[in-house]
Amino acid sequence: MIRVQGISKSFLVAKRPSGIRHAVKSLFHREYTTVEALQDISFSIAPGEIVGYIGPNGAGKSTTIKVMSGILVPDRGTCSIMGYTPWLDRVPYVQNIGVVFGQRSQLWWDVPVMDSFELLRDIYKIPPAAYRDTLTLLIDTLDLKDIIHTPVRQLSLGQRMRCEIAASLLHSPSILFLDEPTIGLDAVSKIAVRHFIKTINKEKGVTVILTTHDMNDIEALADRILLIGKGSLLYDGSVQGLRSQFGTRRTITAEYRENAHPLQIPGATLLSWTPDRAILSVDTEQIMMSEAITQLSSQVELLDVTIDTQPIEDIIVQMYKEYQL
């Protein structure tokens, strides 16, 4: 469905040192640096997938989304989405996609949400019957009934984001691009948004590509993640795969009957120790978990043991470090 091959994009950025003197100087003479926003990015996405697109700020996430939605023209590479090349077949292509920019509104600020929806209906030339059905569905699932007649400027961020998502789905697109859809939302709104994304993916088979900094979004939604850093694709695979590849460390918290000697287990590092409690970090590549537990129980009288896998957030931070992003 989506096939991206060898996409590269660079920007020419003017160097602007701070200070008045440099500002004046740059009026006459300017130095440019080339920033490689994307370097040889390739991937393909099948219909019905939810793909999480992650990476630190400035890694090229938004640039990729913009190339895929036909806003930017890449320097090199090809991109074929549903048989269209986004930047060449813009008008017929965008009829099939929905785009939500978390930080930018697509609704008209001073009028009730409903008016925006109706204008979008005319922009996308949605047939009246289809429009009515979709609208009812969206109002029910996103719980918009009470806010649909309120001007956008009076909505809370969470309410607005629900309307934004509804607005981008009015024309029943088969692909939905979400650029940081949960940015700035409270826990309740985040869960509502996630739940909804999951629902439309399951029930309508909408392919979803989302960028986010919230790893909970990824864990709740994405079957697959793409990690991008400094313009290159670093990882493409499942969340579990990421865990087994990078998250090999487990944390053991052990409580035991008082013991004066610090624990010593080869292959594990002691993170903290008191006479009745210890936290260990175990690298499962060096020592099997069962072996570690055996060692542990031979040294102390165990009362309670909890084993935690590394949170995905830590794995990502670790990966960022590893790739020096």
Added chain:
Amino acid sequence: MTLYFKYMMLLFKSQMQYRASFLLLTLGQCLTPFTVFAGLYFMFDRFGQLQGWDFYEVALCFAVTQMAFSITECFARGFDTFSSLIVSGNFDRLLVRPRSTVVQVFGSRFEFTRIGRLFLSAVVLIWAVTNINVDWTFLKIVALFFMVASGIVIFTSIFILTASISFWTVQGLEIANIFTDGGREMTQYPLNIYQKWVRRFFTFVIPFGCVNYVPLLFILNRDGYQHPVYALTPLAGVLFLIPCLIVWRIGVRHYRSTGS
């Protein structure tokens, strides 16, 4: 076209949310050209005529230009303030909608307060038309209509052209106002009061002369301009739109989005 009216209705609703601001701005827009017009009036009151042009003739010229300009500012305001769309990155939004960018930019903004300016120019136009020393024929009325209509097209073209420049410069260029505001100020007066190079520029580069000066001479029955073809010269001005739209298309291809 129907979409354009839908946009207009929506933005009109938005504008009505701020009623007091709307009324005051409209009044202000009415008074600004009024002061210019008052200046014109007192000048003629003092000197009688300007290089063979009497007051009502110049008033007609003034009214036509002001009318075309105010209508353009009302309906093509999206292009006039286009650089803000680029700076904020909201042009991205337009690109992911399945309609032509030109229609969407037109629909992005309307300046309804220009009604004030339009009202004043209509009053001046009627005053000038009823007092001017002209035998109104059908063709002359057509010529007058074309003057306003093509004036709108030319001002719109200039707006589109200057908007296109912001694809390269991001920030809008005040220099472009030389052609919009400057063009308006120039063409309020018959072109022959200016230097030859100014006249040439505004006839052949930006064809204000075709839409304003030449048909005015036809309406006034001046020597050498009596042939009916001069009534149709405003149509030549419409051709100016074509290169402007081409530059716009190139600009859209060149667009580089901002921010995240």
